[in-house]
Amino acid sequence: MLVNCDKEIVRLMHEYLDGHLAKTEENKLRSHLQSCEACQKHFHELKRTVAMLKSSSDIQAPVNFTANVMEGLPQEKKRVGYMR
Amino acid sequence: MDMMIKQKIKQVKKGDQAAFEDVVSFYQNKVYQICYRMLGNTHEAEDIAQEAFIRAYVNIHTFDERRKFSTWLYRIATNLSIDRIRKKKPDYFLDAEVKGTDGLDMYSQLPAEQALPEEEVESLELQSYIQQEIMALPPKYRGVIALRYLDELSLLEISEILDIPMGTVKTRIHRGREALRKRLRHV
Numbered sequence: 018m019l020v021n022c023d024k025e026i027v028r029l030m031h032e033y034l035d036g037h038l039a040k041t042e043e044n045k046l047r048s049h050l051q052s053c054e055a056c057q058k059h060f061h062e063l064k065r066t067v068a069m070l071k072s073s074s075d076i077q078a079p080v081n082f083t084a085n086v087m088e089g090l091p092q093e094k095k096r097v098g099y100m101r
Numbered sequence: 102m103d104m105m106i107k108q109k110i111k112q113v114k115k116g117d118q119a120a121f122e123d124v125v126s127f128y129q130n131k132v133y134q135i136c137y138r139m140l141g142n143t144h145e146a147e148d149i150a151q152e153a154f155i156r157a158y159v160n161i162h163t164f165d166e167r168r169k170f171s172t173w174l175y176r177i178a179t180n181l182s183i184d185r186i187r188k189k190k191p192d193y194f195l196d197a198e199v200k201g202t203d204g205l206d207m208y209s210q211l212p213a214e215q216a217l218p219e220e221e222v223e224s225l226e227l228q229s230y231i232q233q234e235i236m237a238l239p240p241k242y243r244g245v246i247a248l249r250y251l252d253e254l255s256l257l258e259i260s261e262i263l264d265i266p267m268g269t270v271k272t273r274i275h276r277g278r279e280a281l282r283k284r285l286r287h288v
Contacts, residue, residue: 031275035256059282066282070250073231078133079147083125086154090118 030060125154132178138247139182141236153178175262186240234284242277
């Protein structure tokens with residue numbers, strides 16, 4: 018089960034998810050996944066986690082955010098051409 | 102886009118405050134998202150994100166225009182968020198849950214059929230559930246996860262933003278993702 022293959026294979030999974038996996042390593046990962054159901058599940062869960070993170074990454078700043086920032090800026094730079 | 106920002110920054114450096122408004126408007130969602138991911142609270146996120154822009158404005162003369170503005174800005178935002186977390190006294194006991202890779206073989210409760218994440222995440226409830234699970238991670242993992250899934254930032258960019266080595270970024274992303282996998286597995 019996973020106990021024997023986990024460390025190296027899981028590392029390859031993460032390298033893959035970060036787009037850092039070389040072709041030879043990718044083949045290694047693929048052929049392992051074909052034969053190991055536990056790792057298949059693990060990989061599926063990771064990809065699902067990533068999909069969840071991505072699809073929930075559309076967080077918007079509150080309305081008036083920009084206006085509030087502009088109001089909070091120190092006043093002294095308002096005149097164009099003035100450098101501190 | 103990059104050219105537009107570069108131009109605006111030049112104007113801001115010359116003292117044109119109005120030019121900064123476009124910069125804020127362009128980056129507000131990104132910066133707010135970083136803060137929200139790290140702090141998990143809308144009021145604090147707004148507070149810190151605003152502070153990040155104000156700091157950027159006040160210190161704009163220290164920004165090296167040959168570099169990427171977003172890297173510099175995100176760094177200010179993550180540093181301020183980390184400071185805020187430190188002041189709040191984090192839940193150190195949660196560290197224990199993340200370390201180690203035990204429990205990888207607990208698959209028994211996995212449902213046979215799973216809905217597509219895109220469909221699931223449409224509900225706001227799940228959005229806040231995901232955030233809640235992110236909050237259960239120690240801050241150092243929260244930061245890299247926030248940045249990694251903010252614009253699919255590269256590991257190199259994340260290492261520049263957080264000023265930590267690539268290897269550390271990699272380890273933290275791997276561990277953070279593993280921890281979230283365990284937490285989100287049954288959703």
